[in-house]
Amino acid sequence: MQNKVITTTNLTKQFGDFTAVDHISFEVNKGEIFGFLGANGAGKTTAIKMLCGLSNPTSGEATIAGCDIYKETEKIKQRIGYMSQKFSLYEDLTVIENIRFFAGIYGLTDQEIKEKGNALIENLGMQDSMHKMVGSLPLGWKQKMAFSVAVLHEPQIVFLDEPTGGVDPVTRRQFWDLIYNASDRGITVFVTTHYMDEAEYCNRVSMMVDGRIAALDTPDQLKSYYNATSMDEVFFELARGAKRGE
Amino acid sequence: MFRDPKTLLLLFGMPIAQILLFGFALTNEIKDSKIVVIDYAQDNASKNIIHKLSANPAFDLAESHFNAEQIENAFQKGTIKLAVIFPANFEHNLLHSSNSQIQIIADASDPNTASTLSNYASAIIQDYQLSQLQQQGMATTPLNIDTQIRMIYNPELKGATNYVPGVMALVLLLVSVLMTSVSIVREKELGTMEILLVSPVSPLMVIISKAIPYFALSIFNLTIILMLSYFLLELPIAGSLVLLYAASSLLILTGLALGLLISNSTDSQQTAMLISLMGMLIPTILFSGFMFPIENMPWPLQIISNVVPSKWYYIIVKDVMIKGLGFSSVWKEMLILTSMAIALLLISLKKYKIRLV
Structure with a gap:
């Protein structure tokens, strides 16, 4: 019954006369890796902020993990994890202090914090740097750590807003291993990106153009529909179409 | 540059504002200070001196029949800065024993004003003495008016009575406003918010x-300031420490609320710091009364000074710490500060909520 963890119907956000997100409707299944793609300014971040409860929708409906985004924001917050576009751990706290802090605000017990914290550090191979300031770590490590912290409380859904900006392909690959890992544990992953190779890693992707969802399907289906060899081409095709429509 | 109104304002607004402020409003000159004259003598000599005193622009003179207790009350309330007391038989003593006394009492919780005013007053009395001498010729025995000056609250005229409360207001506001706004905006900048x-x-x-x-x-800072002023500057704390800490807590709360408000209106640490500094430091220095007496400012500035929280805090601290007054004398200022703190807290919390949801 709880197969759909995210459903939105005509979700809209307007800033003055500018419609950042224009009547988007979609569903995300449990355990799915859902790619939320689009060019800069297409409205991805605004949409993700509405889904996380950071921003109030202008109109439309949405349920996250079975909770209404207008009325049950507090429940939603317990059930989701979030990693923002900006790298967002405390740089002047050490690795282990960050883990303790974020686990603490999600209400994990001391015992859980200890176990999960150790598992996380071991998993990332960061035993040597656990007492280092996060600010001194390389960007790729910080991002892997931020993701691991975001799923530490085993949320039903984790929202990732351009998690891999500015890191090299190898690190990105490692990052995606972490995502698959989480997905295997049943965590639904909602990820925005504008790296089209990452889109290939998703189970399903939606393409956002000018605040609307222009296409939504599996990467393979999209490629065959648009007669393209890669997601890059699909993206160009859609983006070009949108400009004509303007 | 012309496309950036903020820079323009800074470049051309600042000098204009400063010249106007410092030229007209903020002067250390003393004029129209409230002084009271108690004339037990009611004779020619005392009337002559009172006339001379009232002619001086520094004094706004009122005659009254205050008794000792009433004088003290007036000083506590701060309604008078100086009292001049003529004893009974002033002229009689002057003419018959060539020796008479005048008592001058000054509110030395503001040492500068107190010494200036009492100097003016004794100069006027000296002047009178000299003119009498000339009238009577050198033949008679010289007249001698003995002016006894009493500096209440601060007999040694320590400057510290003025600036310690001022520094307290400054430091508390700075720490609470600046640190709160910067630390919240920092979280916004980093994305951790x-x-x-x-x-x-x-x-x-x-x-x-x-x-x-x-x-x-902030409380820790306050304790350090108080300890330094007590042990190093030897400034006694005349009133209740509890009251002092209570008033300081109110000011800190006001500061925290202001900091929160500032952090709502900006996303960069630099701006937050600038607003905090400009918005706190300058009004506190100008309008709390510790550098420039508020009574001497033109009325628009006096009205503005009422919205500066540190003004009320400064009054409380001076009353409690220097004059040793109790809650009954400062409840009005405490009430104003409390309402400011509550109002600002409510506004900032409300604004804060709007931002997130």
């Missing part, structure tokens, strides 16, 4: 946990 807002932690908790350390730090 978003994470906190997405988490189940309530926004109120975020604010409270931001506020508590700075509150504690």
